[in-house]
Amino acid sequence: MTKTFRFALLASTLLGGAASAQDVTLTIESWRNDDLTIWQDTIIPAFEAANPGIKVVFAPTAPAEYNAALNSKLAAGSAGDLITCRPFDASLELYNQGHLADLTGLAAMANFSPVAKSAWQTDDGAATFCVPMASVxxxxxxxxxxxxxxxxxxxxxxxxxxxxxxxxxxxxxxxxxxxxxxxxxxxxxxxxxxxxxxxxxxxxxxxxxxxxxxxxxxxxxxxxxxxxxxxxxxxxxxxxxxxxxxxxxxxxxxxxxxxxxxxxxxxxxxxxxxxxxxxxxxxxxxxxxxxxxxxHTDIAIGMNAKSPNAEAAKTFLEWVGSAEFAAMYANALPGFFSLNSTPVEMQDPLAQEFVSWRGKCQSTIxxxxxxxxxxxxxxxxxxxxxxxxxxxxxxxxxxxxxxxxxxxxxxxxxxx
Missing domain, CATH: 3.40.190.10 (Periplasmic binding protein-like II)
Incomplete structure (x- = not known):
């Protein structure tokens, strides 16, 4: 083996190791710009602590501009890995256009009722394309x-x-x-x-x-x-x-x-x-x-079908579907209630009063x-x-x- 070949092999090995050690960065598109501090200070640090190697950036757009901006980014191939989903037709259209991935197979989907998932499914319920986050x-x-x-x-x-x-x-x-x-x-x-x-x-x-x-x-x-x-x-x-x-x-x-x-x-x-x-x-x-x-089903999160970081994005979405995320999100934003089937004890007494009705009344949208x-x-x-x-x-x-x-x-x- 020549000295030159050995050097090339060593360089290749070192570069490969450096690449594998790099963090994957996921970007979240959202219209909830009022949530920025909560995501940056509470939600993202909790996820990153449990998932070393995956970084998350929350990059919201003003609510009135979100649909148009998101559609432009998706068309240009520059949209983030994770897409915050409005309920029903706006997100269904994104799925039908091939912009949102089918997430039916995520294990975390078992944590949500048919009513919770209905805002982010095809009309026949065969495909679910966003993980439910909260209702009002x-x-x-x-x-x-x-x-x-x-x-x-x-x-x-x-x-x-x-x-x-x-x-x-x-x-x-x-x-x-x-x-x-x-x-x-x-x-x-x-x-x-x-x-x-x-x-x-x-x-x-x-x-x-x-x-x-x-x-x-x-x-x-x-x-x-x-x-x-x-x-x-x-x-x-x-x-x-x-x-x-x-x-x-x-x-x-x-x-x-x-x-x-x-x-x-x-x-x-x-x-x-x-x-x-x-x-x-x-x-x-x-x-x-x-x-x-x-x-009423209000907000969910899905995956850009063309994300280059699909596995990391799915890891994040499985976490969004967990009881840990449900409790964290619902208490950070009292009045936006978890759609997870695991009950969340609300710290705010007025919010707890609202969510307690789920235990004695039938939910609809x-x-x-x-x-x-x-x-x-x-x-x-x-x-x-x-x-x-x-x-x-x-x-x-x-x-x-x-x-x-x-x-x-x-x-x-x-x-x-």
Whole structure:
């Protein structure tokens, strides 16, 4: 063996060893730029400590720019290894275009229920392409001081709910409920899809609507509008012009007793409200009835199908599907609840109250989000408008339901 050959062999061996010792760096694309500190200070260090050799960089884009920016990066081949997934159609389209890998075979997928996975699956459920991270839960947040002062018990039935509203209104100290109709979406999201699942029996009704076995003009879908029409008397003067931030301020300043809510409000309300708060799920018709909650799938994470670091990315995704990640993420962001089947004990008492409802109520997701808003007119957007109209009294519940049904039937074959 010549000296030159021995030197070349040694150099090759050393270079190969150096390459294998290098860390793999994974980049995460996300729209949650408000989470940056949590990822950098808590989540990523925990993963890297348990997985030496894999580095992770969290590189978010502003929420309004995320979809366009991500699509451009994917088209150019410059997107990160891990893709934070919005629920339903936006991520499904990425999968159908070949941008997201099929993750059905990940062992961690066994840790999630069919409802948890439904936002990131093909319509037939055959492929799951993102690991579920968190959901938001709907219900009502209330001012405990107001309830105590007026001697009001937390309502569990609809009669008790309206009796409480009547008592608050008669006293006059507080606006009974803080919600406006100016922005419309709250009327549907914290109104119709908050109370509705108790009427259409959650997943039973939602799936029946998708299959064409129920219609939006059927009683379980009209009844929530009829209840919303009763809300008008309790929302305070000028609610028609009241914006979403106006409603938040009315409640956190202590001027309103009840707030129809999404759990994403928890962190902000904790910081702004100077009074004790509690929460209760949507009241049922009668004591002992099965209760249903909107436990809406919100955020997940998938793998760029063209990632050069697929094995390291899968290692990260298996960890995201673990009970360790679930507890860490849910407590770092109270109000964004783990979708993992392993229960997570929340450190924030208000967040714990919301998530405890999973143990006594059936979970479902917003009725308009899967499949039914792919056409024109868009059922989600039309439900915003219909819900606001019904609360304002400018559209009768039955008329609103018929308009939504006619719109859906105009393009969705199972409803024709």
């Amino acid at each position: 839960i709907h219900g009502f947040i209330y001012n405990k001081d107001a309830f105590d002062a007026l001697g009001i018990a937390v309502p569990t039935t609809r009669d008790e709910f309206f009796a409480a509203l009547d008592k608050i209104k008669a006293d006059g100290t507080y606006i009974p409920m803080a919600m406006g109709t100016n922005d419309q979406w709250e009327a549907a999201t914290m109104g119709y899809n908050n109370i509705g699942p108790n009427y259409w029996k959650g997943e039973e009704g939602r799936l029946a609507l998708i299959k064409g076995e129920q219609k939006l003009t059927d009683a379980p879908w009209v009844a929530p509008f009829e209840e919303l029409a009763r809300w008008k008397d309790y929302l305070g003067d000028g609610f028609e012009a009241q914006t979403y931030p106006d409603s938040q301020n009315l409640f956190t300043l202590g001027r309103a007793a009840i707030y129809p809510a999404g759990s994403w409000e928890i962190a902000g309300f904790n910081a702004q409200a100077g009074f004790a708060m509690g929460a209760f799920p949507p009241p049922v018709a009668a004591a002992g009835d099965t209760c249903y909650i909107s436990d 917003r009725s308009t989000y899967q499949i039914l808003s792919r056409g024109t007119p868009n059922l989600e957007n039309e439900t915003w408008n219909a819900s606001a109209n019904v609360i304002r009294g400018s559209e009768a519940p039955a008329d609103a339901a018929k308009r939504l049904q006619d719109g859906l039937a105009s393009w969705y074959e199972p409803q024709k």
